[in-house]
Amino acid sequence: MDQGQSGEGPPGGTTPNSVAPGTLYDLVPSATWVLNADGLITMWSRSAEELFGYTREEVLGTWAGDLLDPPLTPERGDTITRQMMDAELIGSTYRMRKADGSVHDFESRSAFVTDAEGNSSVLITSVEADALHRVESDLAIRQALFDQSPIGVGIFDTDLKYVAANEALAAMDGVPVSDHIGKTIADVMPGIDTARVRTIQQRVLDTGEPVVDSRIFGPIPADGGPRTVWSMSYNRLQAQGGKTLGVSCSLIDVTERHYAMVKVDAARKRLALLNEAGTRIGATLDIPRIAEELAASVVPGFADLAAVDLLEAVMIGEELPSGVHGDQTVMYRAASRGARPGRYTDELLEQGSRLVYSADSTFGRCLRSGGSYLVQNIQDDMYEELIRDTGRAESARVLGVHTLMVVPLSARGIVLGTLLLGRGEGRPAFDPDDLTLATELGARAAVSVDNARLYHRQRDTAVMLQRSLLPQELPEIPGVAVAYRYLPGSLVTEVGGDWFDVLPLSGGRIGLVVGDVMGHGVHAAAVMGQLRTAVRTLAGLDLPPAEVMGHLDDIVASLGELHYATCVYVVYDPVARTCEFASAGHLPPVLVSPGGLPIVVDPPSGAVLGVGGVPFEQKELSVEPGSLLVLYTDGLVETRERDLDTGIGLLCDAIAQHHGPLEEASDAVISSLHKELGFDDVALLMARLDALPSNAVASWWLPAEPPVVARARELTRKTLHDWDLESLVDIAELLVSELVTNALRYGAGPIRLRLLRGRNLLCEVADAVPSLPRLREARDTDEGGRGMQLVTTLADRWGSRRAGHGKIVWFELPLPDPADDDPAG
Secondary structure (H helix, E strand, C coil): CCCCCCCCCCCCCCCCCCCCCCCHHHHCCEEEEEEECCCEEEEECHHHHHHHCCCHHHHCCCEHHHHECCCCCHHHHHHHHHHHCCCCEEEEEEEEECCCCCEEEEEEEEEEEECCCCCEEEEEEEEEHHHHHHHHHHHHHHHHHHHCCCCEEEEECCCCCEEEECHHHHHHHCCCHHHCCCCCHHHHCCCCCHHHHHHHHHHHHHHCCCEEEEEEECCCCCCCCCCCEEEEEEEEEECCCCCEEEEEEEEEECHHHHHHHHHHHHHHHHHHHHHHHHHHHCCCCCHHHHHHHHHHHHCCCCCCEEEEEEEHHHHHCCCCCCCCCCCEEEEEEEEEEECCCCHHHHHHHCCCCEEEEECCCHHHHHHHHCCCEEECCCCHHHHHHHHCCHHHHHHHHHCCCCEEEEEEEEECCEEEEEEEEEECCCCCCCCHHHHHHHHHHHHHHHHHHHHHHHHHHHHHHHHHHHHHHCCCCCCCCCCEEEEEEEECCCCCCCCEEEEEEEEECHHHCEEEEEEEEEEECHHHHHHHHHHHHHHHHHHHCCCCHHHHHHHHHHHHHCCCCCCCEEEEEEEEECCCCEEEEEEEECCCCEEECCCCCCEECCCCCCCCECCCCCCCCCEEEECCCCEEEEEECHHHHCECCECHHHHHHHHHHHHHHCCCCHHHHHHHHHHHHCCCCCCCCEEEEEEEECCCCHHHEEEEEECCCCCHHHHHHHHHHHHHHHCCCHHHHHHHHHHHHHHHHHHHHHCCCCEEEEEEECCEEEEEEEECCCCCCCCCCCCCCCCCCCHHHHHHHHCCEEEEEEECCEEEEEEEEECCCHHHHCCCC
């Protein structure tokens, strides 16, 4: 039996002894060999050489039983041969030894053949048992996975036609297994996106890259229910030799999981929307902006249009109506937003419009009941009934609005307004879950609106209280020009306790005060009012600045709670051109001499008011006429991004750049350092310190002798004549004589008489004894004691204060009205 090749090929064009790579023969190698009737090997194929390792020369003519393990004796061979004579095909497993000495089990099939001459031979085909068992196991596994698996499996050839399908697949697509074979997926399932499936199959076939979990929707059910969803995975099938056999496809019904994930994703998006909207509307206390943020947070992601309508009382800050809303509730459209900007959106939403909702409308019912309303599948004849405005109804019709939600903005049991949401063409209708989301969103927005409304009312009250406690009109005082600015804090913080004051003092002096109560709100403003009143009272007693600070410290400590405040008190004397001041932990004043640069004045030591137990020092400065004194609070110079030292430096720069009138300079300083609304309130006091003109002051030192009374009267009379104040001569002479007489009787010399002409006529008498006069009621038998009663009766104001080692007693007379001296009057 020649193993050589024939010169002519068989029909079909294949070459003899050639096997296509990647076939079953590669998985299970086989060998063919022939025995004669005596059991001798008469033919040994090339495949037998490869399987057993023996060459043809080594085995031809040898006894086949010698290949077995153990070897087969001729007697045993004859017995087996006789037993096999009547069988047409015999199969058995033999242990055989290979040429390398290893022993293996081989499955063999033996067939008896007889040639034309009647000679009998045995044709044997052998395969290695282990390899055959592996193939059998693989086939069993394939049978379990393919036929018994609940997963639908389809096998396609290279033309993408079915060559196999299991029962699970047939149950899923409703087509019997036999009807799949030889057909494409488009033939079997025409109701799905077969073009997409075929594109994926072809790509997997061409590239070998698998595709996992490609979702495909089944045909639309006749009952309108949800479509079936399948997860399809594709893999290219290849033989061991690399030959491409086709594509496998596994199919899993994931309908429930898909729609569950859709709901989870929708819930996640709703929660994200709720969180985002809550963050946006909760970041401000401005009601119009809250409405704008609410509308912007839902369009276009959640709705195609949104409108926020609020009660007019909410917008203008009035008290909310009690009880249910009336039959004709007036609303104001605070904000609106549309996904399709244009004429019809503007006409439908019309931001800023004033709306009147009747009680029987959807909006009216929402206001009265506080419930949410969902209107789906809006038809043409429903727009007028829902919107109650022909023009807007037509705009809604053009925009294709098919579903609306109206939810209340309700807080503390009061409906403050409504939120309108709508969807148009191309968007699915709102569902009950969307209504729940919108209701929650409206509730959060309502809380923000109500908080903003209450905050504004409280803040307006605090600002009104603070402004009422601040000076409403500063006095005109000779020798000083004053400008001031007060700015409340931002909307984020409550009003603070910054304050200032300008006080006319005796002797033509001026008191300048700036303070800051730590904290915010109505309480801080109230404490500020108490301190301002206390300063005015203490200053009116002509106490020096250090003593004023000491008394203020006691007052703050006695308030019963932990209150603290800073304060600076400056007393300017335009005659002596000096400033005496004390500070309680306040920022240092800034002084600018005429033509000079701003200088930060080192304040005297003094703790914050309310600490207690720390003495206050007093400092005196000589001031050139025309100098500028600037007092301020920390809100002007300190911010979150700027420390105090940097801010004070910027303040000095701003003062140096603006030398104009005080009002303009104040505005310039504020705009330079306070470019946008700050988190703290600001008080700024700028004072131009001038000296009184020399012709407005007259002063004499007089000896402590009895004739000095007449001399004082004479000097007073002459001076008032020179000042054209003849109408005051008699009263002034009388009162001056009384004060000089008291200085002679109860004081010590020398005696100083000083007259000042300012907004009033001021007369001062000073002596060297510090004890202050006491006003007492003189009895009929008393020879003296009536001088001060006379001063009290005739003077407009009078008082006394210690000065140096002595005292000063003074009185004021009002200057005559110029109209009284006008001959035409």
